[in-house]
Amino acid sequence: xxxxxxxxxxxxxxxxxxxxxxxxxxxxxxxxxxxxxxxxxxxxxxxxxxxxxxxxxxxxxxxxxxxxxxxxxxxxxxxxxxxxxxxxxxxxxxxxxxxxxxxxxxxxxxxxxxxxxxxxxxxxxxxxxxxxxxxxxxxxxxxxxxxxxxxxxxxxxxxxxxxxxxxxxxxxxxxxxxx
Amino acid sequence: xxxxxxxxxxxxxxxxxxxxxxxxxxxxxxxxxxxxxxxxxxxxxxxxxxxxxxxxxxxxxxxxxxxxxxxxxxxxxxxxxxxxxxxxxxxxxxxxxxxxxxxxxxxxxxxxxxxxxxxxxxxxxxxxxxxxxxxxxxxxxxxxxxxxxxxxxxxxxxxxxxxxxxxxxxxxxxxxxxxxxxxxxxxxxxxxxxxxxxxxxxxxxxxxxxxxxxxxxxxxxxxxxxxxxxxxxxxxxxxxxxxxxxxxxxxxxxxxxxxxxxxxxxx
Numbered sequence: 001x002x003x004x005x006x007x008x009x010x011x012x013x014x015x016x017x018x019x020x021x022x023x024x025x026x027x028x029x030x031x032x033x034x035x036x037x038x039x040x041x042x043x044x045x046x047x048x049x050x051x052x053x054x055x056x057x058x059x060x061x062x063x064x065x066x067x068x069x070x071x072x073x074x075x076x077x078x079x080x081x082x083x084x085x086x087x088x089x090x091x092x093x094x095x096x097x098x099x100x101x102x103x104x105x106x107x108x109x110x111x112x113x114x115x116x117x118x119x120x121x122x123x124x125x126x127x128x129x130x131x132x133x134x135x136x137x138x139x140x141x142x143x144x145x146x147x148x149x150x151x152x153x154x155x156x157x158x159x160x161x162x163x164x165x166x167x168x169x170x171x172x173x174x175x176x177x178x179x
Numbered sequence: 180x181x182x183x184x185x186x187x188x189x190x191x192x193x194x195x196x197x198x199x200x201x202x203x204x205x206x207x208x209x210x211x212x213x214x215x216x217x218x219x220x221x222x223x224x225x226x227x228x229x230x231x232x233x234x235x236x237x238x239x240x241x242x243x244x245x246x247x248x249x250x251x252x253x254x255x256x257x258x259x260x261x262x263x264x265x266x267x268x269x270x271x272x273x274x275x276x277x278x279x280x281x282x283x284x285x286x287x288x289x290x291x292x293x294x295x296x297x298x299x300x301x302x303x304x305x306x307x308x309x310x311x312x313x314x315x316x317x318x319x320x321x322x323x324x325x326x327x328x329x330x331x332x333x334x335x336x337x338x339x340x341x342x343x344x345x346x347x348x349x350x351x352x353x354x355x356x357x358x359x360x361x362x363x364x365x366x367x368x369x370x371x372x373x374x375x376x377x378x379x380x381x382x383x384x385x386x387x388x389x390x391x392x393x394x395x396x397x398x399x400x401x402x403x404x405x406x407x408x409x410x411x412x413x414x415x416x417x418x419x420x421x422x423x424x425x426x427x428x429x430x431x432x433x434x435x436x437x438x439x440x441x442x443x444x445x446x
Contacts, residue, residue, distance in 0.1 A: 067322045070319035071319075073318075073321075083351070085318050086318075087311075087314060088314065090307075094214055094304070097307045097310055101302070114215055114303070115215040115218075115300065116216070156313040157320070164309070165309055173305050174305050
C-alpha cells in the first residue's frame with residue numbers, strides 16, 4: 001500500500017468532482033498516517049508540475065483538484081466555446097483586497113482605506129459571492145461586517161486566506177517596486 | 180443592475196506598476212485613471228521620487244492642485260473625494276506654516292495620519308497586483324468539475340445573470356453570425372406569445388436551454404431577436420431564470436420551480 005500511496009491519491013483526486021480535502025483523503029486511507037499522506041501529496045503535485053503533461057493538481061479552497069496548465073488555455077477555450085475573459089474591475093479588485101487584508105471590515109473602513117466611496121464595489125463583490133456579510137460591528141450604527149468567501153479562494157486559486165502574501169511580504173514587494 | 184464583473188479592461192492594471200510610464204514629466208494623465216485621491220497622491224510621490232515618510236507638503240500640494248486644476252470642471256459625484264484630499268493637503272500645509280505659541284511636540288507631525296493612510300493604501304495596491312496576476316492565471320486554467328456541474332440547487336454557487344450579460348452574450352453571437360449570410364424569411368408570422376409558449380414547452384421537456392445555442396438555432400435574425408425578447412420577457416415575469424454555473428461559462432435558462440403553471444394571456 002505504502003508505495004502505492006501516491007497513485008492512490010492521484011486516483012482519488014481524479015475521481016472527485018469537488019476539490020478533495022486532506023481530511024477526506026485520511027478518511028479513505030485510515031491506515032496511513034496523515035504526515036505520510038501530506039508528503040506523498042506534495043510529491044504528486046511536484047511530479048505533475050514538472051511533467052510535460054497538460055494537466056496538474058492545484059490546491060483550491062482547502063482541497064486538491066486537477067486543472068489544465070495555463071499554456072493550454074487557447075485550445076480549451078475553443079473547445080468550450082468561451083471567448084470572453086472576464087475580469088474584476090479595478091475598483092472591485094481594490095475593495096476586495098482591502099476586505100481580504102482587513103477582514104472583518106465595514107464599508108466605512110474600506111472607504112477610509114481606499115479614500116473613495118466603496119458601496120458600489122462592495123455590492124458587486126457581494127453579488128459575485130466573493131465577499132459575504134458575517135455580522136455587525138459593535139459600534140455606532142452597528143454597521144455590517146464583511147469577509148471574503150470560499151469562492152474568493154477558488155477564484156484566485158488559493159487554498160486558504162493565509163496563502164495570500166503577508167503584510168511583511170507585501171512590504172518587501174513594495175520596496176522592490178519603489179527601489 | 181450591475182454588470183458584476185466589469186468587462187472593460189482594468190485601468191492600467193490598477194497599480195503603481197501601471198503608472199510608471201508617467202514618471203517622465205510632460206504629460207498629464209486623466210483623473211479618471213486613478214482609483215481615488217490616494218492613488219493620485221501615490222502617483223505624484225512616485226513621479227517626484229519623494230520619500231513617502233518625508234513628504235514635502237508644499238510641493239505635493241501644488242502638484243496635486245495642478246492635476247485638479249487641469250480640469251475644466253469638476254464632476255462632484257465622482258470627484259468630491261479628490262477635492263476632500265485637496266482640502267486636507269492645504270490644511271496640513273497650513274498646520275506646518277502657522278506660527279505657534281508653543282513649540283509643537285516633535286512626534287506630532289501633522290503629516291503623520293496621511294502618511295499612515297498612504298502606506299496602508301500602497302499595501303492594498305500591491306495586493307491588488309498580486310491578486311490580478313492570480314486572476315489572470317486562473318482565467319487560463321480549466322477544471323472538469325466546472326463542466327459537469329449538476330442541476331442548480333438553492334445552495335449551489337450560481338450566478339443569476341443580469342440583463343446586461345444576456346444582452347452582451349446575444350450581441351456577441353450576432354456579431355459572430357454577421358459573417359454568415361443572413362436571409363430574411365418572408366411571410367412567417369411571428370408572435371411573442373407563441374414564441375414564449377414554445378420556450379416554456381421546450382423547458383418543460385428538457386430542463387434547460389443553452390442561451391446562445393437556442394438563439395443561434397433560429398433561421399433568421401428576426402426570429403432570433405424575437406426569441407431574445409421573449410426570454411427577457413419570461414425572465415421579467417419570473418417564469419424562467421438565466422443562470423451561469425460559474426463565471427466564464429455559458430448561460431443556461433431554467434424553468435423556475437416556483438413558476439405559475441400556465442402562462443396567462445398572450446404578451
